[in-house]
Amino acid sequence: MGNLISTFLQPDFFNRTLNCVGQQAKYIWGLEKNLEGLETELHKLTRTRDDLKTRVEVEEQRPRTRRTNQVAGWLEDVQKLENEFTKLQQVKAQEMDRLCLGGLCSKNLASSYDFGRKVVMLTDRVINLRKDGEKIEVVVEKAPDGAAIELPLAQTIVGQELLVDRVWRCITDEENNRGIIGLYGIGGVGKTTLLKQVNNNFCHQQHNFDVVIWAAASTLQDDIGKRIGFSEDPSWEKKSLRDKAADIARILSGKKFVLLLDDIWERIDLTQLGVPLQNLNDGSKIVLTTRSAGVCDQMDAKKLEVYSLAHDKAWELFQEMVDRSTLDSHTSIPELAETLARECGGLPLALKTVGRAMKSQRKVGDWKRAIHKMTTSASKFSGMKEEVFSRLKFSYDSLSTDELRSCLLYCCLYPEDYEIPRRELIDYWISEGFVYDFDDGCDFIDDLLQACLLEEEGDDHVKMHDMIREMSLWIACTVDKEEQNFLVRAGVKLTEAPKIEEWEGAKRVSLMGNGIESLSEIPTCPRLVTLLVDENPIVEITDGFFQSMSSLRVLSLSENFHLSTLPSGISSLVSLHHLDLSSADITGLPQELKALEKLRYLNLEYAFNLSIIPHQLISGFSNLEVLRLRGCGCCSVTEEEEANVLCADAEPLMKELLGLKRLNVLSWTFRSSLAVQKFLKYPKLVSITQSVWVYQCESAPFNVLHLAYMENLQELDLEYCNLEEMKIDCPEEVKKLFRNGFRSLNTVVLRSCRGKDLTWLVFVQNLKVLYIGFCGDMEEIVSVDKLRDISGIIGSERNFFAQLESLSVWRGINLKSVYPNPLPFPKLKKIEVRECRQLKKLPLNSSSAKERRVVIEGSKEWWEELQWEDQATQNAFSPGFSMI
Numbered sequence: 001m002g003n004l005i006s007t008f009l010q011p012d013f014f015n016r017t018l019n020c021v022g023q024q025a026k027y028i029w030g031l032e033k034n035l036e037g038l039e040t041e042l043h044k045l046t047r048t049r050d051d052l053k054t055r056v057e058v059e060e061q062r063p064r065t066r067r068t069n070q071v072a073g074w075l076e077d078v079q080k081l082e083n084e085f086t087k088l089q090q091v092k093a094q095e096m097d098r099l100c101l102g103g104l105c106s107k108n109l110a111s112s113y114d115f116g117r118k119v120v121m122l123t124d125r126v127i128n129l130r131k132d133g134e135k136i137e138v139v140v141e142k143a144p145d146g147a148a149i150e151l152p153l154a155q156t157i158v159g160q161e162l163l164v165d166r167v168w169r170c171i172t173d174e175e176n177n178r179g180i181i182g183l184y185g186i187g188g189v190g191k192t193t194l195l196k197q198v199n200n201n202f203c204h205q206q207h208n209f210d211v212v213i214w215a216a217a218s219t220l221q222d223d224i225g226k227r228i229g230f231s232e233d234p235s236w237e238k239k240s241l242r243d244k245a246a247d248i249a250r251i252l253s254g255k256k257f258v259l260l261l262d263d264i265w266e267r268i269d270l271t272q273l274g275v276p277l278q279n280l281n282d283g284s285k286i287v288l289t290t291r292s293a294g295v296c297d298q299m300d301a302k303k304l305e306v307y308s309l310a311h312d313k314a315w316e317l318f319q320e321m322v323d324r325s326t327l328d329s330h331t332s333i334p335e336l337a338e339t340l341a342r343e344c345g346g347l348p349l350a351l352k353t354v355g356r357a358m359k360s361q362r363k364v365g366d367w368k369r370a371i372h373k374m375t376t377s378a379s380k381f382s383g384m385k386e387e388v389f390s391r392l393k394f395s396y397d398s399l400s401t402d403e404l405r406s407c408l409l410y411c412c413l414y415p416e417d418y419e420i421p422r423r424e425l426i427d428y429w430i431s432e433g434f435v436y437d438f439d440d441g442c443d444f445i446d447d448l449l450q451a452c453l454l455e456e457e458g459d460d461h462v463k464m465h466d467m468i469r470e471m472s473l474w475i476a477c478t479v480d481k482e483e484q485n486f487l488v489r490a491g492v493k494l495t496e497a498p499k500i501e502e503w504e505g506a507k508r509v510s511l512m513g514n515g516i517e518s519l520s521e522i523p524t525c526p527r528l529v530t531l532l533v534d535e536n537p538i539v540e541i542t543d544g545f546f547q548s549m550s551s552l553r554v555l556s557l558s559e560n561f562h563l564s565t566l567p568s569g570i571s572s573l574v575s576l577h578h579l580d581l582s583s584a585d586i587t588g589l590p591q592e593l594k595a596l597e598k599l600r601y602l603n604l605e606y607a608f609n610l611s612i613i614p615h616q617l618i619s620g621f622s623n624l625e626v627l628r629l630r631g632c633g634c635c636s637v638t639e640e641e642e643a644n645v646l647c648a649d650a651e652p653l654m655k656e657l658l659g660l661k662r663l664n665v666l667s668w669t670f671r672s673s674l675a676v677q678k679f680l681k682y683p684k685l686v687s688i689t690q691s692v693w694v695y696q697c698e699s700a701p702f703n704v705l706h707l708a709y710m711e712n713l714q715e716l717d718l719e720y721c722n723l724e725e726m727k728i729d730c731p732e733e734v735k736k737l738f739r740n741g742f743r744s745l746n747t748v749v750l751r752s753c754r755g756k757d758l759t760w761l762v763f764v765q766n767l768k769v770l771y772i773g774f775c776g777d778m779e780e781i782v783s784v785d786k787l788r789d790i791s792g793i794i795g796s797e798r799n800f801f802a803q804l805e806s807l808s809v810w811r812g813i814n815l816k817s818v819y820p821n822p823l824p825f826p827k828l829k830k831i832e833v834r835e836c837r838q839l840k841k842l843p844l845n846s847s848s849a850k851e852r853r854v855v856i857e858g859s860k861e862w863w864e865e866l867q868w869e870d871q872a873t874q875n876a877f878s879p880g881f882s883m884i
Contacts, residue, residue, distance in 0.1 A: 031116045038123045045130040059140040069835035148202035148212035159313030179280025181287045182296030185306030187467045188349035191289035210255040216417045217263045221273045248274030261288040267298035308346030321355025329362040336367040343374040352452040353395035392471045403434045412472035413510035415491025419461040431578035530554045543567040556580040571595035588612030606631040619656040630667040667691035691715040708741035715747045723755030734793040737763045759786040762800040773810040780817040808832040819843040833858040846872035
């Protein structure tokens with residue numbers, strides 16, 4: 001008793017008690033007043049925002065100007081805070097009722113305390129952001145000369161050099177009064193490649209245009225808007241087509257522009273998209289590609305035909321695709337190869353795909369059979385399109401297995417020009433049974449890339465050439481309809497689902513990227529295996545919709561932002577292996593999901609409002625192999641729901657997952673250091689976690705090294721975190737971290753985090769991608785002093801960025817250094833720096849990239865002020881600079 005009284009009498013005890021009482025008074029009993037204060041401050045912020053936007057819009061009317069990155073970032077931050085306020089408003093009435101009716105209940109107190117704390121914290125952020133906005137003086141900057149973005153080319157132009165020069169002269173010749181130029185020719189003849197080369201000329205040759213815009217036919221207005229800066233305005237995508245057109249016209253009317261339009265199928269009213277055609281009288285130009293000369297006439301364009309390659313040029317390109325050792329392996333093969341090249345009809349796409357298909361064929365018989373197949377299949381078709389498809393189909397037929405051919409056809413389920421995420425595609429293939437695992441899927445993608453049937457879009461995405469996609473649809477819907485029978489209406493602006501008679505007999509259906517609001521009819525499709533309905537504004541799915549889909553294996557409803565509930569009839573999907581509900585607006589999972597006993601893949605990532613999971617539902621999926629929960633349930637925070645909420649604090653869920661014997665891939669969200677400590681108590685979950693999002697750990701410092709021994713962690717995203725300063729006192733711990741820490745981690749993303757440096761990154765020895773955005777406190781990425789202490793323990797300074805491929809730094813207003821000394825970057829591809837005016841030097845010297853071309857993106861002003869190790873270093877990296 002004496003000890004207890006002594007404790008009560010300690011000053012620290014009274015201080016802590018008074019502090020706790022004070023916080024309760026501030027957060028709970030002052031809640032109504034705090035809410036009023038938040039609304040008042042938010043109104044002040046929006047008025048500041050509106051004033052700033054007016055200034056920006058006036059200034060942007062001047063030629064060769066664009067809003068600064070500071071302004072764009074500030075406007076984005078305002079939008080984020082408004083979204084957070086809206087979420088608080090959604091639960092405001094509930095919290096006020098709870099406080100009035102049951103204020104003394106411990107659960108209600110805890111909930112009200114948490115809600116009140118968020119109100120106060122948000123108010124502080126609103127006030128600080130308003131003050132930041134009031135300090136902004138410069139709202140626009142001069143746009144860089146020749147503002148074109150260089151596009152990747154699979155290979156150099158062959159046989160079209162003279163046409164490229166002719167198009168260039170038509171664009172830059174001041175005497176040429178034709179404002180629109182049309183390049184027409186059959187599919188696969190190289191129109192897109194030619195247009196890309198024209199675009200890239202603007203990066204390397206002198207001209208007097210303000211902006212060069214590349215836009216694909218399927219996404220014209222959005223491509224134009226993004227290119228002139230509206231991608232940085234989160235509200236722009238939600239605007240009507242008319243409002244978007246007004247925004248585009250306002251910006252472009254004061255600029256001399258070049259608009260490059262790829263793959264136009266019919267006349268387009270460009271004025272409806274916002275393109276000011278009157279600017280063509282002042283030297284602006286539009287260049288389009290199309291398969292139809294008639295479209296050129298309808299667009300009043302100067303016509304330039306893109307011809308098939310002459311035989312000598314076709315043979316030159318074909319030889320580039322085939323191994324030299326193959327051509328030299330037998331005296332008869334060069335002549336046979338030249339014959340096969342001739343059968344490609346001078347079409348670059350056919351030459352590439354057929355050449356790659358024969359790349360390693362060293363038997364004379366294989367070449368003779370290929371020629372026979374090409375000549376006989378081409379003769380079966382009379383239409384121009386079918387003749388082209390038959391040549392391309394040779395490459396499809398030459399794929400080594402049926403599974404690989406199925407994987408290729410699967411890609412045509414995506415919309416035209418779609419950048420397909422590698423991981424998502426492989427997840428589908430695994431669920432369909434085409435590949436065994438992720439590594440097997442990577443091998444298949446490499447095979448399709450090597451065959452020129454897919455194109456690489458960065459490290460994480462692939463893309464289908466439109467002719468390859470059309471050929472694949474032709475095979476799946478016509479040639480092999482009995483076996484395949486695809487129904488693909490992806491990205492074609494549907495507002496209603498296809499009529500139910502169109503579904504009959506379909507094996508795979510894709511309605512991705514449309515405007516469908518309801519699935520109200522009940523189709524009969526017992527053969528249906530795949531249904532992709534991503535990226536639609538679906539509000540309702542009728543209860544019987546799934547009743548005749550007992551064979552369905554793959555269902556994706558991702559990015560259906562208005563879909564709040566799933567129909568109970570989903571229990572009919574007894575064969576379902578793959579269910580993707582990522583970024584959907586669902587608030588709870590129905591009990592009927594327990595019928596999906598074969599489920600292997602469940603994706604609930606970024607389903608922010610998902611709060612209710614029936615008890616033991618997840619653990620009932622005994623075959624589950626992949627469970628993605630990153631960002632799931634993050635908007636559901638009340639204590640009474642916590643046991644069912646999918647967030648890292650929900651320890652009952654962790655225990656439930658332990659019963660899933662086949663689970664081998666997991667993604668997760670942490671919102672506190674305590675949550676990490678709870679999670680680390682379950683080694684099985686730790687060992688299978690591949691992706692982690694640490695979100696809103698601001699109340700106490702977060703130690704990233706707590707995650708160091710998650711052996712399969714590949715992606716780490718830190719957002720709104722107060723990062724603890726790295727302190728390692730034990731030499732053995734340093735050695736252990738170098739041996740075993742962050743073994744698989746390759747991607748690190750930080751947004752709006754506090755902390756002066758990221759020296760802990762030296763332990764991430766396989767780091768490939770590093771993105772740092774809006775981290776205003778950060779002064780250096782790797783601290784020399786801290787690294788010196790580490791190096792003293794391990795004996796030498798390591799090349800800690802040996803695997804780095806991409807470094808992006810946005811709005812680092814206090815960032816002065818990545819690392820002060822030059823480093824070798826043997827795999828570096830790209831550095832992107834935006835609004836980091838104090839970053840005057842990069843850790844580069846003339847041998848840092850070993851003659852590899854590194855793309856460096858940044859503002860013209862930043863580039864001109866950059867300090868170099870020596871002239872040789874500047875000469876080495878200048879060719880890769882691109883102004884943004």
